[in-house]
Amino acid sequence: MPFKKTEASPIANPGALPGPLSSSLPNAAASKARAEPESLAASHTSKAPAKTLIDVARVAGVAPITVSRVMTNPDKVKASTLQKVRRAIEETGYVPNFLAGALSSNRSKLIAVILPTIVNSIYAEYVQAVTTRMTKAGYQVLLGISNYDEDEEAHLIATILSRRPEGMILIGTQHSESAMRLLRRADIPIVETWDLIADPIDLLVGFSHRRVGVAIGEHLLAKGYRRFGLLWLDDARGKQRREGLESALAAEGIENPATCTVAAPATLKLGREGLSRLLAQDADIDVIVCSSDELALGVMAEAANRGLLIPHDLALMGFGDLSAAEQTFPSLSTVRINGSRIGTVASEKLLARLRNTPDTHEKITDTGFTIIDRDSG
DSSP: OOOOOOOOOOOSOTTSOOHHHHHTSOHHHHHHHHHHHHHHHHTTSSOOOOOOHHHHHHHHTSOHHHHHHHHHOGGGSOHHHHHHHHHHHHHHTOOOOHHHHHHHHSOOOEEEEEESOSSSGGGHHHHHHHHHHHHHTTOEEEEEEOTTOHHHHHHHHHHHHTTOOSEEEEEOSOOOHHHHHHHHHSOSOEEEESOOOSSOSSEEEEOOHHHHHHHHHHHHHHTTOOSEEEEEEOSHHHHHHHHHHHHHHHTTTOOSOEEEEEOSSOOHHHHHHHHHHHHHHOTTOOEEEESSHHHHHHHHHHHHHTTOOTTTTOEEEOSBOOTTTTTSSSOOBEEEOOHHHHHHHHHHHHHHHHTTOOOSSOSEEEOOOEEEOOTTO
């Protein structure tokens, strides 16, 4: 019998009805309001048995081992077979029990990736490349965020290792002592990225931040700039770039440029505030170098607010080459980092190690960087 429509006042939270409201209903209606959910619940007590790998194999018309291979090593299966098995999985509603598989085979099919932040979109292409390659190879990516905190990173590493990942990819090479101990004892492939040092824990894919700083300094000095303002995040890799920049300036006799250091992660607000603080130190700055494009975009906004023309009154240089950098007016000069290549090469190194196959890459891979000279200076 259909419900009888009744007029009622709006309910702020219909998912959590208080007792007094329910008891204000007529007795019969209250009984029905309670009885029908019970009957609905009862109708779901007899569930169909869960589908198995054998069911999928039967529907797809393949051997069970082929279904298993699709689940664990899809890149080793023909495209036509892969499509047929995946269609059968969807049709049957089969959900594999990877936990049971991990316990029996000692393989979790998990790859851990630890980032300092997801606020900074400079890492977007990198994470996408890792996820795409690992998914194609039959692995799932477990993402951890350290918030630029070495102690938090160490805690993350310990927690993730308890999940028994088969490999780990990290951003940066500077870790706490406890994190280093955990990583060296982990007995899994470790790839450090976005940096370049002589003695990585295991594998390394990245670029020299110090060389980036030197290249920025030499580039801007060659364009005739002499009064520098530095707007910098306080993270370890940014510090290396700043030291490289300061060394290039010192070589030309420019010491102690106006500097403003802000806490990571970068935001446009920090960029706007940073410009104000730099101009308070030196009103005659002719170029500002930012440790990220986000900060540079904030500087650009505050400059417009103050009536300063870029690059006529103030030149500007960023880092990262975000998608917005080319679309601003004026377009932002910056440094391009190939995050997608870093992610892809790191993934290939990890997979080669997991498969015990020869790695076509060196233990340390320098992916380099490119100065992008646009209209901002």
